[in-house]
Amino acid sequence: MKLFLFMLLSIYVLCAATIDTKLYENVESEIYYKEIQKQIEADEKSKLKPIEISGEEKLHLSRVRSASSQKIQIDLYDLNPLSKKPISFKSYYYAINAVASMHVKQNLNRNMLREVNAKSIYSKQAIENIIEDEKPKLLSYQLQYAYYKLQEKNIEVKLKLLDAHVEEIRSTLFNTFSLLECDLDADIDVKMKLTDKEIEKISLQKIALEIDLEKALIEDSAKIERIKNKIQSIDTQYQEQLNKKIMLQIEQSLCMLKNKKSKVFFKLIDGIEINIKEVSTEFLPVYIEELKVLREIAKEVLGSTKLFFSSTLYESREMLSQIKGYFTSPIFVFNEQPISLLSLIKAIALITFGFLIGMFYKRWIARISRKWPDMSQMSIRLASNIGYYLIITISFIIAIGSLGIDMTSISLIAGALSIGIGFGLQTVVSNLIAGIILMFERTIRIGDTIEISDALRGRVTDMRIRSTTIKTFDNIDIVIPNSSFIQNNVINWTLDDISRRVHVPFGVAYGTDVDSVKKVILDELDQSALKYIKNDMNKKPEVWMMAMNSSSVDFELLVWVDWDNKFRPNSLKSDFLILIYNTLNKHGIQIPFPQLDLHVKHMPSDM
Structure with missing residues (x-):
């Protein structure tokens, strides 16, 4: 087995290809790219590779060069507008809008980085796990992977530049907030009321147009397209007025914040949050980021403690969202897979949960084993340990999988081992699994009386993880593989009820009174010392007439006995036959036997 594993790992190492890091980490990369271009052209001339592969290599090399030289x-x-005193609202708002727009760009670039990272992981696996038939495409895969790595590097550089510039604008916003020039509240309120009236007017116009559109659709009118254009124009006007209202609310909220009116500020922020839900999807992300910038300014002006206690439920959710972001952001990268604090905690929790389940499983096995005093301790211990380590292994695999760690090599070894088990240990594993199923299913237990075939009946005396021992009624111990109980039909005489009805056949001569036969048999049975069930009204002894044969009237005595009672041994079928025989003789009832009558039609003349 060790030699087999060594050979398997050696084959895997030989087949695996290494990553060409010079394609994306080399300082003099252009020189290296020219060498690769010459190699591609030489392969193309000598026709060592198909034209399609050479074309892919050229395309990927061009993309790599472009990404490498990108500034x-x-x-x-x-x-500069923020350096003037006082600072107008428009200048201050444009700076807020610039920060929000950059935040949107940052989010887009982070999403792009995740996508590129996923592609680079896939490309790396394709290179490392390349098979012999795919070797001609190795250079194409290397160039593709290098392109993704260069993209990652460029996006990370862009994110750093955006972070630095955003921080510069934010610092300026914080430092110049006290210089913000605010209009009178009355002026803003008047503008707000006029905007609300305009929005209401536009909304009514839109409703009227939608009603006209419904009529036109019913009447199949030619006005449909014209009405749709009007609705689109109305929507544009509605968005313009809504944007105007949001800007007025932002202006008013900043003025309230400057005057340290925190409650009014957060009330206005809630109003802005409601209004931006109606904004078109084109502007929605920017407005959401603008709200975040406003809260950052409020945090700077009011302080974190006052911000928390003055904020609404939304503010609390926002803080929880920031905490969530802290836990979900990657803390390091392993095998091209970003690992976050939350994923680490989840993996540790899964492993801990697996250990707890394994401990509870062991205790459960120990508890239920008390119900099986005849079961060997070896079988109990084996079932306990197998289940425990199986639970731990499964929980560990799930935990590693939750981190996103590549387990290709582990899967390869496990697959090879499973093939070996499938060919060499198939019967053994089948019996082991069947033993575990029987132990937990409990359709067969120690002490049960079972019947596997007409020639194999007996009592179960021992159950092990691989086999079960049966003691026949002739006191012979038979060891049966557990898989036989799963694959074949098994009769368990004592699974739910230990009582069994015994059929005892007998016959009497024609002319015998049937009622008299039934009466004398049941009376003699009642007065006998034979052990059977007497006190159960549903299990009273009966005598049935079964058939009228050529020389006898056939009956059966049906009597219920305890099949598995150690303190009152079962009366065997022989005892009931002896009772019937003696009873019939005692009462002068003839027991028939086969007779042959010979009729001679012609006698020989010499006799």
């Missing part, structure tokens, strides 16, 4: 830059926001 990462971002558009910088002009902070």
Whole structure:
């Protein structure tokens, strides 16, 4: 087995290919790219590779060169308007909008980074697990992987630039907030009321147009397209007024924040949150980020403690969301897979849960084993240990899988072992699994009387993990593999009820009174010392007439006996036959036997 595993691992190592890191980490990468280009052209001329593969290599090399030479830059926001005193609301709001827009870009780039990371993981696995038939595509895979790694690097650089510039604008916003010029509340309120009236007017116009559209659809009118265009125009006007209202609310909230009116500020923030739900999806992400910037400014002005206690339920949810982000953000990368604190905690919890389940399983086995005093301790211990380690192994595999760690090599070894088990230990494993099933299913127990075939009946005396021992009525111990009980039909005489009805056949001569036969048999049985069930009204002895044969009238005595009573041994069928024979002789009832009558039609003349 050790030699087999060594050979298997050696084959795996030889087949696996290594990553060419010079494609994306080399300082003089352009020189290396030219060498690769020459190699591709040489392979193409010599026709060592199909044209399609050479075309893919050229395409991937071009993409790698482009990504390697790309200069990462971002558009910088002009902070000069924030240097004027006092600062107008528009200048301050445009800076908030710039931060929000950059946050949206950051989120998009982070999503893109996750997608590229997933692609690079897949490409790396394709290289490391490449098979012989795919070897001609190895360079294509290497270039593809290098392109994804360069993309990751470029996105990370862009994210760093965005982070730095966002921090610069945020610091300026915090430092210049006290210089913000605010209009009178009355002026803002007047503008807000006018905007609300305009929004209400537009909403009514939209409702009227929607009603007209419904009529036009019913009447199949030619006005449909014109009405749809009007509705689209109304929607545009509605969005413009809604944006105007949100800007007024932001202006008012900033003024309230400047005057340290925290309750009014958070009430206005809640109103903005409600209004942005109606904003088109194009502007919604930016408005959501603007709200976050407003809360950051409030945190700077009011302080964290006051912010927490003055905020609404939404603020508490936002703080919980930040905590969640802390737990879900990656803390390190293992095998191209980002590992977060939450995933580590989850993996540890899964392993701990597996150990707890394993301990409870062992205790459960120990508890139920007391109900099986005849079962060997070896079988109990074996079932306990197998189940325990199986639970631990499964929980460990699930925990590793939850981290996203590649288990390809482990799966390969497990697959090879399973093939070996399948060919060499199939019967043994089948019996072991059948033994575990029988122990937990309890359809066959120690002490049960079972029948496997007409020639094999007896009492179960021992149950082990691989086999079961049966003692026949002739006191012969027979060891039977457990798989036989799973694959074949088994009669268990004592599974639910230990009583059994015995059929004792007998016959009398024609002309015998039937009622008299039944009466004398039952009376003699009642007065006898034979052991059978007497006090159960549903299990009273009976005599049935079964058939009228050529020389006898056939009866059966049906009597219930305890099949498995150690203190009152069962009366055998022989005892009941002896009772019937003696009873019939005692009462002068003739017991028939086969007779042959010979009729001679012609006598020989010499006799």
